[in-house]
Amino acid sequence: MTMGPPQAQAALHTCLALGADRCVHLSDRVFALADTIGTSRTLAFAIEKEGDVDLVLCGRKTTDSETWQVPPETAAFLGWPHVTSVVEIEIDGTAIRAVRETDDGLETYELAGSAVLSLAHARDTDTDADGRIDVWTASDLVEEVRENDKRFGQTGSPTRVLAVRDVTPERGGDVFSSVEDAAPKLKALLAERRIGPSAWEKPERLGERPGKTYDCWTLVEHVDGRPIRPSFELLGKGRELAGKLGGENVALALGHDLAGVAREAARHGADRVVLVEHERLADYHPELSSHALRSVVEQLRPHVLLIPATANGRDLGPRVAGELELGMTGDCVGLGIDRGGRLIQTKPAYGGNIVSVIMGSTTPQLATVRPRTFEPLEPREVEPAVERFDPGRWPDTRLRLSQLEPSSARDLDEADVVVCVGAELDEVPQLPDGVALGGTREACERGLLPRNRQIGLLGRQVAPRLLVAVGVKGGFEELTGFVKANVIAAVTADRDAPMASAADVAVAGDWRAVLPALLDSI
Numbered sequence: 027m028t029m030g031p032p033q034a035q036a037a038l039h040t041c042l043a044l045g046a047d048r049c050v051h052l053s054d055r056v057f058a059l060a061d062t063i064g065t066s067r068t069l070a071f072a073i074e075k076e077g078d079v080d081l082v083l084c085g086r087k088t089t090d091s092e093t094w095q096v097p098p099e100t101a102a103f104l105g106w107p108h109v110t111s112v113v114e115i116e117i118d119g120t121a122i123r124a125v126r127e128t129d130d131g132l133e134t135y136e137l138a139g140s141a142v143l144s145l146a147h148a149r150d151t152d153t154d155a156d157g158r159i160d161v162w163t164a165s166d167l168v169e170e171v172r173e174n175d176k177r178f179g180q181t182g183s184p185t186r187v188l189a190v191r192d193v194t195p196e197r198g199g200d201v202f203s204s205v206e207d208a209a210p211k212l213k214a215l216l217a218e219r220r221i222g223p224s225a226w227e228k229p230e231r232l233g234e235r236p237g238k239t240y241d242c243w244t245l246v247e248h249v250d251g252r253p254i255r256p257s258f259e260l261l262g263k264g265r266e267l268a269g270k271l272g273g274e275n276v277a278l279a280l281g282h283d284l285a286g287v288a289r290e291a292a293r294h295g296a297d298r299v300v301l302v303e304h305e306r307l308a309d310y311h312p313e314l315s316s317h318a319l320r321s322v323v324e325q326l327r328p329h330v331l332l333i334p335a336t337a338n339g340r341d342l343g344p345r346v347a348g349e350l351e352l353g354m355t356g357d358c359v360g361l362g363i364d365r366g367g368r369l370i371q372t373k374p375a376y377g378g379n380i381v382s383v384i385m386g387s388t389t390p391q392l393a394t395v396r397p398r399t400f401e402p403l404e405p406r407e408v409e410p411a412v413e414r415f416d417p418g419r420w421p422d423t424r425l426r427l428s429q430l431e432p433s434s435a436r437d438l439d440e441a442d443v444v445v446c447v448g449a450e451l452d453e454v455p456q457l458p459d460g461v462a463l464g465g466t467r468e469a470c471e472r473g474l475l476p477r478n479r480q481i482g483l484l485g486r487q488v489a490p491r492l493l494v495a496v497g498v499k500g501g502f503e504e505l506t507g508f509v510k511a512n513v514i515a516a517v518t519a520d521r522d523a524p525m526a527s528a529a530d531v532a533v534a535g536d537w538r539a540v541l542p543a544l545l546d547s548i
Contacts, residue, residue, distance in 0.1 A: 039154035054163040059180035062095040070103035071167040086144040091375045095344035101142035102348025107424045111146040128337040131433035184353030184388040194379040199527040209547040219512040224262030228269025240273030243328035251286040256334035258402035261295040270363040282308040292410035316345045321417035335394040353386030358395045378509035397439035398489035435478040437462040444490040450497030481507035500525030
């Protein structure tokens with residue numbers, strides 16, 4: 027099943043080649059210009075029309091606008107549980123066992139009954155096939171389609187695209203024969219493109235106060251009692267946005283035993299810290315965490331809520347947005363405030379070389395933000411002003427978290443230097459402390475690295491100060507994973523390889539000799 031214009035049927039012919047018995051194409055002019063809420067609502071209508079559906083499988087994100095929102099939002103409209111980024115499924119009658127890939131490793135969930143699962147990786151084919159494709163319009167989904175029907179298309183979408191811009195970065199493509207020759211250029215670029223820390227001083231308020239509350243909130247994700255770097259980044263940006271809104275910079279944390287998290291949030295810019303503490307939140311759980319966040323959003327009504335675009339943030343934020351039918355922009359790489367107090371959000375599309383400028387019409391205004399988009403504040407010794415919030419009666423859960431397999435990949439979002447290895451390597455390089463290691467899809471499929479370290483269009487995006495591509499071919503899917511890196515260096519045996527021209531600096535030679543010398547040079 028897909029929703030889109032007539033040319034979207036090409037994807038359905040691919041589905042038929044992959045084994046689908048029948049396809050459904052949702053196509054109607056009233057569906058046009060739908061955002062993720064409008065799309066998810068329409069898909070939910072279609073699934074309900076189909077009837078007797080036990081399991082909905084989705085890709086985890088679109089490859090054009092790169093949203094991760096439709097699976098959790100569709101599940102929210104259906105009232106079903108969901109599991110995102112699934113890498114393994116077992117079905118026994120009505121029982122489902124799903125293994126979820128996260129930034130921290132693998133989580134195994136067990137459930138019974140209807141559910142929505144998004145797949146982290148899937149089989150592909152270059153062929154297509156003919157078969158049955160049913161075309162459904164809006165009148166097939168509802169009894170009456172009204173003029174300007176707020177259930178469909180742009181009218182039923184709480185976000186709007188204001189502008190689209192080409193932001194293709196200019197890379198030098200300079201190829202050197204030795205590290206000694208390349209090092210001066212590399213050092214100069216790193217110094218030139220260094221981003222300074224965020225400012226503690228808030229800017230003046232813009233325009234008139236826009237409503238009852240004017241605070242900017244950040245959902246603080248944390249591991250082992252400490253906020254992760256992307257949370258600190260958003261707290262830093264939050265001070266700027268809160269100043270323009272004339273309000274406070276508020277940190278929100280969900281979990282158990284959060285005293286240390288509260289202290290660190292205050293040290294990194296929070297004026298106030300709101301804690302939802304309960305032993306049931308000790309580990310992330312899609313249903314329990316979304317209940318807690320939804321309760322906060324419904325009752326405390328933050329004007330702006332920023333969420334790190336991590337595996338859990340991309341899972342949790344869209345679910346709550348879907349349940350409350352709030353506009354949300356995913357994977358933002360820029361944020362601002364207009365004079366009316368609305369959040370201006372910039373998000374990448376088509377591999378990151380295009381960005382869309384988006385504004386929502388609903389409040390609270392929600393956004394997930396990619397790691398390494400902003401710099402954290404320099405910490406100060408500040409005592410936290412802490413409030414505690416009770417989310418009320420806990421729901422009966424349909425998902426049971428049965429197993430955790432730790433394998434963290436969070437250093438890819440934390441490190442200033444990331445090395446991405448490609449299929450040309452047959453072994454994993456030994457790296458200095460503080461340098462993170464990821465790989466292309468081919469490298470991860472060959473087993474060089476865990477799949478949660480896959481960098482690229484179908485994996486994760488990284489934006490370190492320096493990205494070193496080693497043995498990477500330089501195709502579109504690979505480049506998408508690190509297009510936002512401040513500086514890109516390539517180590518390649520072939521000086522004419524596409525990766526060499528796509529980098530700022532390339533060094534031709536054997537990676538075993540070049541890579542250690544390159545890292546030592548900086």
